[in-house]
Amino acid sequence: MTATAHRPPALDKLLDSDTLQALALQHGRVPLRDAARAELERWRSQSPQPPFDVAAFEAACSARLAAAAQPALRPVLNLTGTVLHTNLGRAVMAPEAIEAVLAVMRGPSNLEYDLAAGKRGDRDAHIEALLRELTGAEAATAVNNNAAAVLLVLAALADRREVPVSRGELVEIGGAFRIPDIMRRAGARLVEVGTTNRTHLRDFEAAIGPRTALVMKVHASNYAIQGFTASVPVADLAALCRARGVPFVEDLGSGSLIDMTRWGLPAEPTPQQSLAAGAHVVTFSGDKLLGGPQAGLIVGDKALIDRIRKHPLKRSLRLDKMTIAALEATLRLYRDPDRLAERLPTLRMLTRSESEIRAQAKRLAPALAAALGERVQVQVLPCRSQIGSGSLPVDRLPSACLAIGAPADAKRAGRLPERLADALRALPTPVIGRIEDNRLCLDLRGLDGDAAEAEFLAQLPLLTTARL
């Protein structure tokens, strides 16, 4: 077979070459044939048609198969500076959680089986005792995410009845979760109370009536109302609800299980505080500050949790065994708060000191500069990380970044930061940064641990800087 010809040989003949036979062994005969057909098609559609080059054809088939073999969902390095990044998968699991998931994936488990009694059990049992212990609640259950938890609570407790909520708390989170919409979907009637900036206890007193199912408070996760403001303290609202005999439900959003200020982080309300202040039911996420898998946790009074658990929607929203395994293992880590910041990756990242991150940036800067060449300048600059996922929206954590941009004397820097971002995203483990002040910033708070750092460094020679 000559290397180039005006017409390609027959497909079967092409597939017979040593190179393509090797690809068939690696990827399978059918995918190879499909790739070869597509590549021939591409060659035919060119105009004017170049001579057919066998080596180029084989390389193109190989590239096609390699691209198709890439999983669609894959790991990235989150150097955006937002630790709990919803688009990048939020919390990173602890090794204990990962081990627990692997164990239940490999074989059968007692997911809904009571080993002591030798009969059917309840999947909530694996996490309920821990949640009770950690939050002080009488009972607990869990569903797929906190949005589902809110939906289920409303469907179970407020069907066709009224739910007063402060106008300052009618939140939208990530576009699809809006309190007024969830209320409607759950079949509850939203009663708006007070004003956007100020809501008083007397507003709630006036709103509670015979058609009230429950009163709801929603944590203002992703915004802050500042200036001339007033909101009703949880304890006052809970006391009013108890006096009137209506349940008080609080959606905490992130809901850290532990006081974050012990690590110098901003205070975030905990479910235990909320329950201690008199809330009947509290919902919060599993994959925000808690640092576990995606889940919606519901804790509170036993009679109400029983009603929630029995609602038909619970069956549709229930957790799978892998999530339960990861959640149980993560919750167990909370029994030993003193070691939590070492063992829980999300908390470890949030508590990394500015000086440690800056030292890491200084360590990595020369390698990055060498890989990127002379057209760009790499600097170590101070920056501010965010917790993310609607936690503590106003507070920022001092951090350090590798800031990549044009050298000061560059004539045309054009869309350099965007092109740098493209090149880093094209790496085998894509690196995601953020563009700020005409530079691409890689906040190293998210590059936690020797393995992550080694992975970052190992990929640098693969950076294609030709198009910078």
Ligand SMILES: *Cc1c(COP(=O)(O)O)cnc(C)c1O
């Ligand atoms: C994040 C959040 C939700 C949604 O939680 P998911 O676990 O993402 O479904 C609901 N309410 C509040 C207040 C939140 O912050």
